[in-house]
Amino acid sequence: MFKNKFILLLAAVCLFGTSVFSQKTIQNVDGRNHISLNGEWNYIIDPYQMGYLDYRLEPFDESKTGKGGFYDNITNPKKNEKVEYDFSKGPTLSVPGDWNSQDLRLQFYEGTLWYKKDFIVNVKDHNRYFIHFGAVNYESNVYLNGKKIGSHKGGFTPFQFEVTNKLEEGNNFIVVMVDNTRKKDEIPTINTDWWNYGGITRNVTLIETPKTFINDYKIQLAKNENKIIEGFIQLDGATINENITLAIPELKIKKAFTPDENGMVAFTIPVKKLSYWSPDNPKLYEVEISTENDVVTDKIGFRTIETVGKDILLNNKPVFLKGISIHDENPLIKGRLRSEADMRMMLTWAKELGCNYVRLAHYTHDETMLRLADEMGLMVWAEVPVYWTISWENAETYKNAENQLEVGIQRDKNRASIIIWSVGNETPVTEPRNVFMGNLVDKVRALDNTRLVSAALEVERDGYMVTVDDPLGEKLDLASFNQYGGWYWGAPKELPKYTFDIKFDKPVIISEVGGGALGGFHADDDTIWSEEYQETLFVNQIKMLEKIDGFRGMTPWILVDFRSPRRQNPVFQDFWNRKGLISNNGKKKKAFFVLKSYYDTK
Numbered sequence: 001m002f003k004n005k006f007i008l009l010l011a012a013v014c015l016f017g018t019s020v021f022s023q024k025t026i027q028n029v030d031g032r033n034h035i036s037l038n039g040e041w042n043y044i045i046d047p048y049q050m051g052y053l054d055y056r057l058e059p060f061d062e063s064k065t066g067k068g069g070f071y072d073n074i075t076n077p078k079k080n081e082k083v084e085y086d087f088s089k090g091p092t093l094s095v096p097g098d099w100n101s102q103d104l105r106l107q108f109y110e111g112t113l114w115y116k117k118d119f120i121v122n123v124k125d126h127n128r129y130f131i132h133f134g135a136v137n138y139e140s141n142v143y144l145n146g147k148k149i150g151s152h153k154g155g156f157t158p159f160q161f162e163v164t165n166k167l168e169e170g171n172n173f174i175v176v177m178v179d180n181t182r183k184k185d186e187i188p189t190i191n192t193d194w195w196n197y198g199g200i201t202r203n204v205t206l207i208e209t210p211k212t213f214i215n216d217y218k219i220q221l222a223k224n225e226n227k228i229i230e231g232f233i234q235l236d237g238a239t240i241n242e243n244i245t246l247a248i249p250e251l252k253i254k255k256a257f258t259p260d261e262n263g264m265v266a267f268t269i270p271v272k273k274l275s276y277w278s279p280d281n282p283k284l285y286e287v288e289i290s291t292e293n294d295v296v297t298d299k300i301g302f303r304t305i306e307t308v309g310k311d312i313l314l315n316n317k318p319v320f321l322k323g324i325s326i327h328d329e330n331p332l333i334k335g336r337l338r339s340e341a342d343m344r345m346m347l348t349w350a351k352e353l354g355c356n357y358v359r360l361a362h363y364t365h366d367e368t369m370l371r372l373a374d375e376m377g378l379m380v381w382a383e384v385p386v387y388w389t390i391s392w393e394n395a396e397t398y399k400n401a402e403n404q405l406e407v408g409i410q411r412d413k414n415r416a417s418i419i420i421w422s423v424g425n426e427t428p429v430t431e432p433r434n435v436f437m438g439n440l441v442d443k444v445r446a447l448d449n450t451r452l453v454s455a456a457l458e459v460e461r462d463g464y465m466v467t468v469d470d471p472l473g474e475k476l477d478l479a480s481f482n483q484y485g486g487w488y489w490g491a492p493k494e495l496p497k498y499t500f501d502i503k504f505d506k507p508v509i510i511s512e513v514g515g516g517a518l519g520g521f522h523a524d525d526d527t528i529w530s531e532e533y534q535e536t537l538f539v540n541q542i543k544m545l546e547k548i549d550g551f552r553g554m555t556p557w558i559l560v561d562f563r564s565p566r567r568q569n570p571v572f573q574d575f576w577n578r579k580g581l582i583s584n585n586g587k588k589k590k591a592f593f594v595l596k597s598y599y600d601t602k
């Protein structure tokens with residue numbers, strides 16, 4: 001009996017897709033008709049989940065108690081009615097934006113917080129509506145006009161809920177319960193070297209589409225083919241046999257297609273002459289996809305990327321990756337990047353450093369960041385937060401990691417800037433980990449065969465010999481690893497004595513290298529935390545790395561100082577990781593110029 005019920009439940013879950021992981025989201029949200037739900041949202045800090053659980057820790061069930069949670073958003077209680085919350089009289093937070101940087105009480109907060117926003121819609125019967133979140137860290141329950149519309153977990157990937165027939169004409173309100181409690185079995189796990197910024201950190205958008213609309217598309221060069229554009233277009237809706245037109249006017253491409261019974265069209269289009277996307281020529285073509293009722297435009301670049309022996313070839317030419325690592329954080333506000341201007345600031349600093357490449361560590365960054373990288377000519381290493389020591393043997397944890405990877409690839413597959421998908425960072429070599437990460441590599445290859453797959457591995461040391469021999473390396477396209485000579489091991493001046501034994505005949509990419517310095521602190525170059533120490537570390541690193549056979553690029557750690565609860569030295573750190581080449585005040589440290597002059601001549 002119980003078993004039958006369980007099977008039924010399982011079937012229901014599959015049928016109605018109540019998974020808390022992200023579903024495929026609409027491609028190119030900004031390219032759709034939409035209303036932004038960004039702006040000021042009222043909030044309630046709720047460390048005991050008062051707005052969700054009764055005193056027996058059961059979720060409120062209005063049908064039994066007549067009393068609901070904060071999602072009811074009661075605003076004008078009757079004179080004898082006891083209501084112990086009121087969004088409308090409470091303070092507000094800016095969305096997008098983490099909560100930690102907006103209210104001093106929340107700087108270290110990890111727990112539950114409720115958001116509420118009123119909005120007005122003129123509902124059109126012939127359209128469909130979706131509420132789309134760019135990212136919410138970490139778990140969320142979303143309610144529209146007092147009714148739950150869905151849940152989600154994963155702090156850096158987008159998700160959406162269809163709200164057709166659920167919106168009211170005129171006034172509506174949305175309530176989001178967010179919980180950023182760290183948990184061992186999640187992705188990431190409890191231990192990270194970055195701030196656990198909570199809240200609705202990215203855009204919230206109400207998307208309006210026709211009944212049948214262009215849901216998704218991929219338009220890229222085929223694997224290692226520089227004269228064939230390949231991809232698909234996917235419709236969603238009742239009349240998925242609508243004809244589709246794909247136009248790239250500058251290339252004189254205009255093709256009409258009839259989709260199959262699933263609303264899908266797969267195509268290959270030969271092209272004669274293309275201006276290839278590269279850092280020197282970040283050419284993007286205007287692309288237009290249309291049906292009888294819908295039209296979406298995008299800007300898309302075309303390039304090839306592959307490895308041959310120890311070389312990386314971009315558009316068939318060897319390229320050296322002059323990079324820097326970047327977190328999604330604006331040091332000037334001590335919070336997540338909130339706007340296109342914030343993101344442009346970061347990438348402009350990378351350009352000033354002479355970069356042609358960035359590592360967007362250690363999780364999926366904002367879609368706008370990738371669009372800017374496309375526009376500004378920066379190649380990108382994109383990553384999932386499979387970081388340090390996670391629960392390798394938990395099947396749910398794996399599902400979560402795979403979902404975050406898949407949703408990131410699904411969202412950004414049209415960005416020419418992305419050349420590498422990374423499946424994780426500094427994970428310890430054990431059999432369960434090799435299986436877990438090996439499966440992620442296979443997943444990436446199944447989803448996208450046009451880009452390189454990598455991970456930031458670790459090194460082993462014996463005297464002056466540094467070895468890279470992680471078995472996962474066999475499955476990757478690059479010999480990519482973090483090494484902290486001059487900081488976590490060895491003195492900066494000794495670095496040129498080290499040699500590397502790398503067991504893979506692949507391009508060598510140093511995914512992290514660096515050391516800390518407090519901006520403005522000057523001393524001799526043997527004094528740790530001084531700018532001079534960091535400067536000498538970089539001078540000698542470069543000497544050491546240049547000797548490595550197959551050295552094809554690097555992303556030193558890191559562009560700017562960033563916040564971390566693990567960095568507690570009150571004089572030199574004060575909750576900042578000081579490995580930035582730029583200080584938290586935006587001032588360039590001496591090492592910035594060492595790396596810049598190296599990149600300028602490379």
Ligand code: GCB
Pocket residue numbers: 193362425426482512557577579
């Ligand atoms: C690493 C991690 C990075 C840390 C960095 C450090 O290897 O990948 O997330 O922030 O070291 O500063 O220790």
